[in-house]
Structure formats: C-alpha cells, structure tokens
Amino acid sequence: MKPFKACTCRDPQTGKFLGKKCPNLRKRGHGKWYARYEAPRTPDGKRRQPRIGPFDTETECKQALVKVLGEAGKTGKEYDRKITLGEYLEKRHAWRTAAAETGDLKPSTLEADREAIDLYLKPGLGHLKMADQLGQDQIRDLYAAMRLINRDVADSEHTEMLRRLLAARAKRDGRRYSTRPLSEARIRRVHAVLTGALNDAVKVSKIIPSNPAEGVFRGKGASRRKGRLKPLLWTEERVEHWLKTGEVPGKVMVWTSTQCGAFLDFAEHDRLYALWHFGAYWGLRRGELVGLDKKDISLNRRRCHVRQAQRDDELDDVKSEESNRIIVFDEDTARVLTAWQQQQRKERLAWGEAYTDSGRFFTYEDGRALRPAYVSQRFDLLIERYNTFRSRFDEGWSAERIARRHRTPIDAVRIALEGPPLPPIRFHDLRHGAATMLLAAGVDLKVVSEILGHATMAFTGDVYAVVAENLAEDAAATIAAFVPRRKQA
Template sequence: MTTARPASSRRSRTRANGDGTIYQRKDGRWEAAGYVLAPGNTRKRVRVYGATRKDAMTKLTEKIAASNRGLPVAAADSTVSAYLVYWLDGVAVHHLRENTHTRYGAAIRLHLNPGLGVKKLARLTTRDVRAFLDGLRTTCQCCTQNRDAVRRTCCAIGQCCDKRLSPLTVTYVHAVLKSALEHAVREDELPRNVARNVKTTTPRPQRFQPLTAAEARQFLRTAADDLLHALYELALRTGLRKGELLGLHWEDLDLDSGTATIHRSLQCTRTQGLTILNTKTLASERRIALPTECINSLKIHQEQQRGERQAAGPGWTDNGLVFTNPKGRPLDPGNLTRRFRRLLHKAGLRTIRFHDLRHSTATLLLEQGVDLVVIKELLGHAHIGVTAGVYAHVRLRLQRHAIDTLGTALGQGADAPDDPPTAAVVR
C-alpha cells in the first residue's frame, strides 16, 4: 500500500501564481520559465537556464523582479535596441557611476541604436558588427544623425564637412556593445558574444606635452600671487587629479606630519550637479607625503580662507573643503580650467590641459631617476603597467644622456682595462 505524501510537503513544492515554472531537462540542465514585462507594455514568456535548480531560479527571479519594477526584460527574440535599454537601465545602472552611465547612454542613443537597433538580437552576426563599425569610421556624423538637415549645413547645402568619429570613440562604442552582449551570454540569451570576434585597431594614445623643469618653475613663480596658489603647488608637486584636488577636505590633511589622505573626488553629475564621490578605484585611495612647499602654501591658504569666511558671514557654506569659492561652495571644474589657462598666458607659457600638470609631475620624477613603483603609488594607478604604459616615452634629453654614456664606454682608449670577465657557473 502506498503512503500518501504529507499535505505540507505538497504545498512546499507548489509555486505561487506568477513565480513561473522550473524543471530539469534531459541534458541535465535546469530550465525556468515565467512571464515578464516586454517592450511595448506587453507580457512575454522567457526561459532561462542554469547548471543547478538554484542557478536557474535565481536568474528567473531577477528577471521577474526587474519586470515588477517596470523595467522591460528583453530576450533574444527582441531587437538590439530593446535589449540595450534593458541592459543599461536594469543592469549597468547598478554598477556604473552616473557620468559613466550617461556616456554609455549617449553611445547607445547616438550610434548603436541608429546602426544596429532594428536588428534581432539572436540574429546579430559578426559581419553586422564589423559593417557597423566600418560605417562609424567612414561616415560623416552630421549626415548620419541628420544634423545638417536641421542646421541647413553640411550635406544639406552640398558641402559635406566629412566629420568622422575618432578611433578612440569608435573603440568606446564597440566596448559598450561588447559589455551588453557579454551580459546576454551570461544570462543564456545568446550562445556567444559576436562583438568579441571583431577586432578594432588600438587608438594611438593622446600625446601630451608636459612642462619642462624650467617651465614648471616659471609657472610656480607666476602662481605665487594667485588665490589658488596652494592648489597649483599640490597639482604640480604631487600629481593629484583635478577632481581629487577639488574634493580635498581639511580633515584629509595632517599638516603637522606632512601627509594627505586621498579618498574623495569632486564630480559634476547631471542629476546632482557638483557632488563629492569616492575615488573611482580602490587604488586611487592613498596616503601621500606632502612637500614642504605644499605645507607652507596650505597654511597660508588656510589663513586666507578664514578671512573669506569672516567676510562672507552668514553667507558662508561650511562644507570642510580646502578649495572653495569666496562663499565656501565647491569650485566648478570648468571655472578652474579657465583660470588655469589665464595663468599660463600670464606666465608666457604654451597652453596645456590641467591634467598635463599631473603628467609633468610624473615625467619630471622619471627624469630625476625616481623609481617607477614610487611614481605609481603617488599617482594612484591601479597597476604599475598603467604607469609604465603612459610614461613609456623617454624625453630627448634622457635619450641623449643614455647614448652619450654608451659612447663614453665604447670610446675608451685601447689601453683602458676591460672589466674582469664574469665566471660562468656550471651546474
């Protein structure tokens, strides 16, 4: 006689309405299926797979949860455009910083959707991606995005400006597409990432023109009378990024021991405006030693800020920032760039980017023979390969010094004794 299964056991294996179904396939994998919100405010049945019951159930639960939040869940039979919307607003938004998310959205809106948006995700091929990227490289973007029709310029008047995307932008658009398709592969929506099969040429790194030692001295002499003298001293003597300088708080500085803790950055975001965020990577969080010149200039700046606080009175915004406007509010990065360019003009120096002060710091340290590991820690690079790659160039003076050193060795007289031969060790 068979024993009836307890009612509690039967109820525990019964899934609630809307939770979907799950079962094990003949090939051993688990398949889960359920109805979710699709583009066009419709409902569709999606299937996900996993090596275990838990894996499959987790994937389905995530899709249903996103659907309940009102996010359309794209699947392989949807268009590339629909999947990119799902990926950007339902997946990437949770692990990207706001500015990066905005740049991803611009790449999708301006390039990926017009070029590949109508294609079915499951039918997207390597040839489609290659043809799309080739079109980005060779097509005038004013004509592609119909800017000329609105402004009555370019092709609209028969004089194409031939404005093409830079190789760096094409590579960036390709990277966004690869990231989206890689997530589709992880969710078992696609068997492979076709964008990875397309190789793009590595764009040439942007050449920068760091200040020479003489130019750096001239810049600091001119900046001595500027209200932001301490900021320029820090930028050139420590290599801090613009956002790290503007996000620096007094509590981050220990002027007695001569150190600074870098763990925040000022960023301008679309929704919050000027806001203080954590540094982008863990390696960017660091503690650096402050030169004596920076300590002295910071003490002078601190006294200057106390005077501004008293002059502003109740209008002062006390946020603890080291560098502020006369009302205590954060300095706008764009305004700092304009002030920096005026200072360069006043010093009689060529125009460079503010970020080139950071490059100047590293280059000058390399010229003085400072170890690459020390420079990497000072700049806050994640890997020493980044430091070595950015500063792989060797300035002409260093090349000449190396060649002259070798020439001296090879030009010794015939009577000059050679180094003793090195004994070979035989094992």
C-alpha cells in the same frame, strides 16, 4: 520548419488576417517570407514554435532559419528574436544591482549605468529588437544626436531620435537634466555601458552572435594597436620651433623644471596658487584636486588621502583601486596649503551668511566646490597672460605699463619678463611633469608609481622614463627642491 509566404491582407467580411491563405500570394512582390522552428518546451511542458521573419526572399528566410537553429542547438534554448535593447538593458541592470548589493560593483558605477540607460540608450535605441534591428548605423545615429544636445542647431537637424533624447532629459527627476553640451568623454562612457551590455548579450545570454557596438569609434589606422602616448619634453629646440611656427610637436607635452618653476613663481599672486603648486609637485589629477575633501588632508602630519574625484558635475570614487592613495607631501607644500586655509577663513568672514560650506579643500571664494572645467580655463589663462606680458614688452611696453593695463602686480610682470617663454600644456600635463621630475630627482620608481596612483610600476616606467632621462641633469636633489624657484625676499 519549411519557409512559407504570408501577408497582412484582411478578410473583408471578418477583418481577420489572411496570412498564408491570401489568394494574391502567387503574385510577384506580394507578401513576405516566414518560418517556424521547434524550440525547447516551456517549464510546464507546452510546445513552442517561434516564428522568424519577415524576409523579402525565400533564400534570406532559409539563411536566417539555419542561423537560428544553429544558435538554439548550441545554447539549448530559444534564440529570442523579439527582445528589445531596452528590455535587455533593464534585465542586465537588475543583475548588476544584485551584484552591487554583495559588493562586487561600486554604487557609483551602478548609478552611472542607470543614467546612461535612462537618458540615452533607452530613449534612443531601446525600442529596437536586438536580433534584427540593432546595428552600427543605429548606434552611430544615437551618438550623432547626443552631440547635438544643448547646441544651437537648426530645426531641420532635430531628428526624431534627438527629440526623444531631449524629452528624456527634460523629465528626469522632474527637472531639466543639464544645459551644457555633452563632451566626447561622456559619450564614450555611455558607449562603454552599451558595449558591456551587448557583450553580455553575446557571451552570457547568447541572444546575438556578435556585438554591433564594436569598432564604432575606430578611425583610420585603428585596426593597428596604438601604443600609449608618451610625453615629450619642451626642450629649447622645440620651444624655438613653436615660437616660429606655432606648432606643438606632440599631444602630450611636459615643461622642464625651469619652465614649471617660472609658472609657479608667476602664479604666486593668483588665488588658486596652492592648487597649482600641489598639482605641479605631487601630480594629482584635476578631478582629484577639485574633489579633495577638507577632512582628507592633514597639514600637521603632511598627509593627503586621495579617495574621491569630481568629474563634470558629479562626485565619484577615484579612477581605480590604486588611485585611492595617501600622499606624504613636503614641508614647503604644507606651508603653501596652510596659507591657503588662512585665505579661505578670511573669505568666509567676508561672505558671511552667503558663504556655502561645500566641504571641499579647494573652492570658489564663496565656498562652493570648483568646477573642473574652471580649473583648466584658469590654468590656460595664466599661461596666456604670462606670454602676453612678454610680447607686450617686445613691442616696447614698460613693465609698469603692462602691470597697469592688465591690473597685475608689478612683481608678476617682472617674473614673466625675466623667465623663459611658456609653451602650451594642458593642466593634466602638470601631472606628467611631476612624474618625470620625481623620477629625474632620483625617487624610486615604485614610490613614484604609488604617488601617482598607477596600477603598475611598469606603466610608470614605460610612459615617463624617456622624458625623465632628459630632465636628469636639470633635476634637484630632493623632492622638496626639485623645481627651481626665485629667491624669496
């Protein structure tokens, strides 16, 4: 087990490696340091003496040998320094496949793992030895390359890792995988797969002493545990400050019921009004609305079974077991959704044979399933148009001129002019608004938690109670009427 020096010089006559017999090993800088240690015998009783190295100095070799012997002593098996990340990912995936067959893992989870392994982890890092070559720098390089996929970058930025990733995507299922850049959410999902595998390598397989993926996404102050981001209400004072400075006071903002009602009144003329209404009243996530199947909603019984969600281009199960839920909605919502179905029937007749029946409840005019990104873009556009009408009026435009210029019904223009300013929120914040208004309307916390699909009542109360208190005086008496609306003709 004593360290020894060897090199890769070859005998000029036989061509064999000289190793420890090289006459130049006494020269400074020639050769590297190695060591062997006694490992457990093979199942058939054969002796095993694995070699570790190379190392630049004898001291480094001794330190590594002590570490290896310590691991071997604790686990009772050889500390495998030769296994690559790709080999271990495949071994672990086989274990998880067996777990999926017994129902311990969802097929969608297994499929997501397979995609992360095939498209990113193996092409980028699969050749690296886990014990000696895989570290945070290599993992960060992978994510940096992933951020360049399908973006307009100079040839000089096409690293070897990026080229491997592009090659993997080009040949998946015989076609190019996608033409869109990767989102940060996708990169974090790949990171979750890698982190889980490396955690198993530490705790289960005992191959490495620590997980190099830990802390890769940490920024300044990340060592201090941050609490959940709690929604802030767009109060009159905050709206006034936003109008003057353009500053948004928080990352998660919620409309008041008056602001939400003004938006819904304005959006009544939009084709996706039913989706805006359903999201604002009952707090479904964007992916849940887009992924909602026709057969999972009953307008006569006023029931909606939320059991799947559309994330990016993939239909998947809902976020958690609690998110698989049944929502009992009000009669007004049932009328809105019935009108939506009638509109879809007219569109289907208009498109004829070109119509595509995707099976989804909310679709494009030709029946195709909506893209989640389109929903957010359309939502942002409506808010922008609402505020543009108000600014045009302040500039001296008449309501009729605004309607002609923007090809919008005059009623929609008048609603924007008569209503309050609409400060910016994300589409997901409609969900937060629904939660806070349900609580403010006096709905039991447990019921609200179940409607939203939260894991615990404590989470619901912790996140939304503060905003609900601000809304209490402005809330309506019942769920069906908690958003004030204009009077219908």
